[in-house]
Amino acid sequence: MIPALQIENLCKVYADGFAALKGISLQVEQGDFFALLGPNGAGKSTTIGIICSLVAKTQGSLSVFGVNIDEDFPAAKKFIGVVPQEFNFNQFEKGIDIVVNQAGYYGLPRELAKERAEKYLKALGLWDKREIPSRMLSGGMKRRLMIARALVHEPRLLILDEPTAGVDIEMRRSMWDFLKKINAAGTTIILTTHYLEEAEALCRNIAIINHGEIVENTSVRALLSQLHREVFIFDSSNALPQDVVIAGFAVQRIDDHTLEVAVEKGQHINEVFAALNTLGVQVASMRNKANRLEEMFVNLVEGGA
Amino acid sequence: MSLAEQYIAFMTIVRKEIKRYLRIWTQTLLPSAITMSLYFVIFGTLIGSRIGEMGGFSYMQFVVPGLIMMAIVTNSYSNVVSSFFGSKFNNSVEELLVSPVPNYVILMGYVTGGVTRGLFVAIVVTLVSLFFTELHIHSYLVVVVIVLMTSVLFALAGFINAVYANSFDDISIVPTFVLTPLIYLGGVFYSMDLLPEFWANVSRLNPLVYVVNAFRYGMLGVSDVSLTVSFAMIAFFTVVAFSYSMHLLNTGKRLRQ
Incomplete structure (x- = not known):
């Protein structure tokens, strides 16, 4: 055509x-x-x-x-x-x-x-x-x-x-x-x-x-699909424990109800949910920290990716 | 584009132009009627009555053709220069540039818009003149042809001015400092017979002399210059202005990056 x-x-x-x-x-x-x-x-x-x-x-x-x-x-x-x-x-x-x-x-x-x-x-x-x-x-x-x-x-x-x-x-x-x-x-x-x-x-x-x-x-x-790493933000409805550790994932506690988790390519987000469940965290919502395409875009125009 | 499509595009531009000057008639049509009425009163009635005959006619009859032509020249020019520059200024000229309209259709559309305004104002001024004097038409053919040729020529000149203009100041410089002096010195108010030979010859370099005299011939049957020379000069300048306008459009000078 x-x-x-x-x-x-x-x-x-x-x-x-x-x-x-x-x-x-x-x-x-x-x-x-x-x-x-x-x-x-x-x-x-x-x-x-x-x-x-x-x-x-x-x-x-x-x-x-x-x-x-x-x-x-x-x-x-x-x-x-x-x-x-x-x-x-x-x-x-x-x-x-x-x-x-x-x-x-x-x-x-x-x-x-x-x-x-x-x-x-x-x-x-x-x-x-x-x-x-x-x-x-x-x-x-x-x-x-x-x-x-x-x-x-x-x-x-x-x-x-x-x-x-x-x-x-x-x-x-x-x-x-x-x-x-x-x-x-x-x-x-x-x-x-x-x-x-x-x-x-x-x-x-x-x-x-x-x-x-x-x-x-x-x-x-x-x-x-070229993205190697995505950062997700989890909002919890109950207060988060002081130390949140999830094996294999980089985790950052932002405040009592917000958590940032980096998921590398090949890892599964289900593992994060399972770990949070074990810790008694009630996940209210989850979203990408940045627009995924935006991350790629920044990488490309800055010559990173 | 087929010829039928080109005709539609042409009529679209002309309709838009007419709608534009009718929408702002207090800026486009009324001023000429008022200005010319003042000319008729001051030069025709008040001063003219003391001047006596000129070229075998009363002074009022003598100045009427020149004043009508002055309205045609200024309005044909002003319409195109302000409309086309305005479309450059607000970028709406891009509506035409991105479309498949051939350049000559764009030019003819704008020029025809200017011509219609020139004719419209000419009719208004002629009607106003009837309050002051009787209308003489020596040759309808000469009157019609010279009016059309002149309005086309000055509409083209307005287009060239608009392409080069960068600001609204630029579109008033030529009418103020070039066009108006040439009109006043073009024999609107006097016969060239009154001038010393040297200045009469200098005047022959002014293209407005041919325009005004050819039109005066059409109305009164008298002219300071040969009618043939007048037509030839106007035709020559029209061809030059049209060719240059097309060159500007084809090269995209000051229109495309």
């Missing part, structure tokens, strides 16, 4: 000489939910800028659903919908006009554009706000408006650059559900995010970019 996105040896050197991308190669399969991660300035937004033509590449090739951008960029652009990091619409225009106009730029007849705008503004909970100037919308609503705008021509590849930045938790969860539905319906999604929990919850495959180079490109599952 033709990949949704194929990037080969992509380089970008800005006018001031800064090499933002140093020959990255990447392939995103059709139907994938793909995460592009990296610290600030790593080259994520430059990559996305090149894909959607806001940044001119210095070297390399890029194809979208088999269409090379050097041969027919307009055809490639029809496949792409992009949700940028910064708000990039006229804040004096109404939401409905922004979405309908965007459909017009893709050549959709006016009636169809209006139908699509209604469909996506309703799906994203903005239909009641369609007639007010977009500057009056909340930050979360503005982000959803940009998603509706990106979807109005029903692209096969949706690119989201930090879509949930500054969005409250409830809104973020509802956006996740929406994106999962879009992906399940067949739209390939590429996501950049700083919320690694978001990438772990949504994405199947992942590329980590650092200093303009891809340092990891694999499935989220394969990446997480």
Whole structure:
């Protein structure tokens, strides 16, 4: 099957000489939910800028659903919908006009554009706000408006650059559900995010970019399996004994009701539960100390793992 | 994009532009009507009545074509420069840049938006002028063609200004320090016959002289310069401005990184 996105040896050197991308190669399969991660300035937004033509590449090739951008960029652009990091619409225009106009730029007849705008503004909970100037919308609503705008021509590849930045938790969860539905319906999604929990919850495959180079490109599952050590936090409903010792595990008592236990690869967490049971500890809840992907990410960009 | 899709994209840009200047009509349409009314009162009625005839017409009749053309030039220019720079400033230009719309459609869309505003204001100013004088039309063909060519030329010039502008100050520098002086010295208020030969020849370097005189010919049948030369000059500058605008869009200068 033709990949949704194929990037080969992509380089970008800005006018001031800064090499933002140093020959990255990447392939995103059709139907994938793909995460592009990296610290600030790593080259994520430059990559996305090149894909959607806001940044001119210095070297390399890029194809979208088999269409090379050097041969027919307009055809490639029809496949792409992009949700940028910064708000990039006229804040004096109404939401409905922004979405309908965007459909017009893709050549959709006016009636169809209006139908699509209604469909996506309703799906994203903005239909009641369609007639007010977009500057009056909340930050979360503005982000959803940009998603509706990106979807109005029903692209096969949706690119989201930090879509949930500054969005409250409830809104973020509802956006996740929406994106999962879009992906399940067949739209390939590429996501950049700083919320690694978001990438772990949504994405199947992942590329980590650092200093303009891809340092990891694999499935989220394969990446997480590389973790050698995870730290869990146990909350107890009764008071913990003063000395908690579990053979084979590094244990740290945080306070009377909180315990940190490090579990090495190959060890089983059941052993921890059994030991705590023996000590009379009533475990009320358990969670990862840090997001698992976050640990991997830090390891990779710091050159540890 | 097919031609039908390009037409839809073009009409989308034009509709958006018209909606924009109608939404802020107190900033875009009303000022010209008020300014021109003042010109008619002061230069036409109060001062003009003491000047007597110019070019075989009353002074009021003589200045009306120039004042209408002044409104067309400034409004066509201002619409494109402020709208396109605004879209650069708030990054909404990216809506167009990420879409498959060909560059020439983007340019034609903005230019047509500017032309419609120029025509809209021209009609308003013409209607206002009817309160002060009778309307003469010597050649409808010349009037229509010169109005369209002029508004296209200055809309293109506004586009170039917008691409280069980095701040709102930059979009007012050219209209204030270049366009307005050229209009005032372009024969709106006087016949070049009144100038000494040297200054009359210097005036011929001013492109607004050709615009104003060609339009005056269309309305009154008199002109200080040849009509053919006027059309040729306007056509030449339009081709240059269009080519340069396309060059800016195709290279992405100041639009893409």
